[in-house]
Amino acid sequence: MDFSTSTAAAQPPGAKVRRSAAGGRGTRLGPWPVVALCTLIAAFSLLPLGYVVAATANTGWDTIIALVFRPRVGELLFNTLALVLITVPLCLVLGIGGAWLAERTSLAGHKAWSVLLAAPLAIPAFVNSYAWVSAIPSLGGILGGVLISVLSYFPLVYIPVAAVLSRLDPALEQSAASLGLGPWKVFFRVVLPQLRLAAAGGALLVALHLLAEYGAFAMIAFDTFTTAIYDQFRSTFNGSAANMLAGVLVLFCLLLLLAESKTRGRARYARVGGGVQSNPQRLALGAFQLPAQLGLIALSALALGVPLWHVGRWIIAGGAAIWERQDLLDALLQTLGYGLAGAAATTVLAFPLAYLAVRHPGPAAKVLEAVNYISSSMPGIVVALALVTITVHNVPAIYQTSVVLVAAYALLFMPRALVNLRAGLAQAPRELDEAAQALGKPPFIAFLRVTLRLSAPAAAGGAALVFLGIVNELTATLLLAPNGTRTLATQFWALSSEIDYMGAAPYALLMIVLSAPMTYLLFVQSKKAAGQ
Known part of the structure; x- marks a missing residue:
């Protein structure tokens, strides 16, 4: 029976159904x-986008060309592109790999690992940078930027992928296995395609965070568009150079959104959710149990251990006075x-x-x-x-x-x-x-x-x-x-x-x-x- 019809029939005579609950x-x-x-x-x-469009429109073409097509912008473009192109794939590998180990394998302590792999998101990237500069004062350049970015942002891929894996219908994997496919082929041919939406969304978030991050990169003197815009604004107070750099950065963001939309496409994916009737069978790691544990311990030590250790070290060194x-x-x-x-x-x-x-x-x-x-x-x-x-x-x-x-x-x-x-x-x-x-x-x-x-x-x-x-x-x-x-x-x-x-x-x-x-x-x- 249609519930809305039954409720309407139950009205007292002369009662009126309002058009909107709001x-x-x-x-x-x-x-x-x-x-x-x-x-x-x-x-x-739309105010920020309108600001960028208006600032660009109010700047003459000669000025735009002079400000955009200059060596400094080329340097920032290279740094930003290199950062995104190196960091995002590494975050995808760590995020998907960690989620698969925690949700679909016989990993010892998988419940604890599932939480620990999300925990680095609680540490701001600029705090992570502060800790790594404390450990390695000479840290900088593209390698320093990638190191800090990967350790700070891989949970943005891990969290949505782990969520999907935990609810993915195991019938698909069981069917593939019954056709003679081994565990690795099942993962790459069946499971990985089902993670496309979650992985693409996580990768987009990582890329957008990289474009927006200021403190982490300023601390290691690694120049990106955001650090350059901030420096330009502070020196000239909203000058044309800052506006044009902001325009290039916004264009970057819009291109990333378009790329993620194309990656997502219109394909339909297997159901996930409460309708799943059976629990997935965890893949036995066997001889890979020790390497998996060592790899996750190393990742956690770098992403959690280093920042927590150095924050604690500085607090102990400062004594009670720093809390007063x-x-x-x-x-x-x-x-x-x-x-x-x-x-x-x-x-x-x-x-x-x-x-x-x-x-x-x-x-x-x-x-x-x-x-x-x-x-x-x-x-x-x-x-x-x-x-x-x-x-x-x-x-x-x-x-x-x-x-x-x-x-x-x-x-x-x-x-x-x-x-x-x-x-x-x-x-x-x-x-x-x-x-x-x-x-x-x-x-x-x-x-x-x-x-x-x-x-x-x-x-x-x-x-x-x-x-x-x-x-x-x-x-x-x-x-x-x-x-x-x-x-x-x-x-x-x-x-x-x-x-x-x-x-x-x-x-x-x-x-x-x-x-x-x-x-x-x-x-x-x-x-x-x-x-x-």
């Missing part, structure tokens, strides 16, 4: 207040304040978009949602430059205020909330709203008591992931924070830039402590999402 008269695109709000949010999300600094407490409280405010604002802005995408799917909803993914893929340096320029010239009253900084966080991290909210709303069918309305509840009350209540856990999860991003955000905060603002990231950066490694260590430790539970939440939620 209130307001509906249109073919969805309730018009929701559509209007989503349009405004999308327009807000007044600005340490101020930085912690301000980080928590900005994290909570940014997470709340981002989740609230993402909710109408998620609601429209789930309850009223269609071309308009897809476009409005896609706008946020495109804008949020831009590096924090570009978002910060856009907001600096817009506020200085149009709304100087809010220039360098907390409002602008929280707006930057929302632009950068909205997809984290949006993805979680979509999953939560998908589990709150509209028929439940209609049933509540049939029992006499006004649309808005029905929405609050049913849809909002059922999606609250997903909203909390999305807010937690936004909070994680804000705690570790550096570039936009450095450019946009009001005078006197101290966050853990900015104070760590200020002290480590002055080679005060002992003073910087407590800030590094607090960032790791705040990030660790959020990273675990991300890992757990990714597995739940794969099972939906």
Whole structure:
């Protein structure tokens, strides 16, 4: 029986079914207040891209050619391309290999390893760089950049791939094995193609993080577009050179998004999720058990051991005095304040978009949602430059205020909330709203008591992931924070830039402590999402 039909039949005589649980008269695109709000949010999300386009349009062709086609840009282009082309494949190998060992083999202690391989994501890349510079002061160049990047970002591939592997239908592998294919052929011919979406998405995240990263590369004096833009901005305050470098960087981001979309394609993949009837049989490692264990121990020692050891070493060397600094407490409280405010604002802005995408799917909803993914893929340096320029010239009253900084966080991290909210709303069918309305509840009350209540856990999860991003955000905060603002990231950066490694260590430790539970939440939620 159709549930919506049965609820309508159960109405009292004369009762009216409201058009929308969110209130307001509906249109073919969805309730018009929701559509209007989503349009405004999308327009807000387009500010960074609009800034880049406007800055390029206002620069004459002669100036553009002079600024873009010069040796310095060629050097930055080479560094950035080399970094991406070396780091992304290495992250794919480590992420897919680690996920396969933890989820599909007889690896001893596989449950512990499954968590440990995600743990390096709790250590900000610039803290990782700080630790490796403490260990090897001469570290630098492309090899240093690749080392730090791979150890910081391979979990971005591991987490989604492990989530898919944990829920992948084993019938496919069993069928392939019954046809005479050995374990390795089954992996490469059957399993690996099913990981295409997760691996491509993880690779995209790694590449975008590489384009956006500033602190990790500035600390080892490895020049990329982001470090050059920041230096140019600080020396000329939003000059044409910084704008043109930002334009090249945004073009890079858009090309990466296009490449990931082409890689993803329209192919259909085997089902994953609760409908799987049997557990996959773990492949016996046999003689490969020891090499696998040694390899994972080495990876964990490099990605977790080195940063934790050196942070601890500097804390012990500094003694109790480094914990008595007044600005340490101020930085912690301000980080928590900005994290909570940014997470709340981002989740609230993402909710109408998620609601429209789930309850009223269609071309308009897809476009409005896609706008946020495109804008949020831009590096924090570009978002910060856009907001600096817009506020200085149009709304100087809010220039360098907390409002602008929280707006930057929302632009950068909205997809984290949006993805979680979509999953939560998908589990709150509209028929439940209609049933509540049939029992006499006004649309808005029905929405609050049913849809909002059922999606609250997903909203909390999305807010937690936004909070994680804000705690570790550096570039936009450095450019946009009001005078006197101290966050853990900015104070760590200020002290480590002055080679005060002992003073910087407590800030590094607090960032790791705040990030660790959020990273675990991300890992757990990714597995739940794969099972939906």
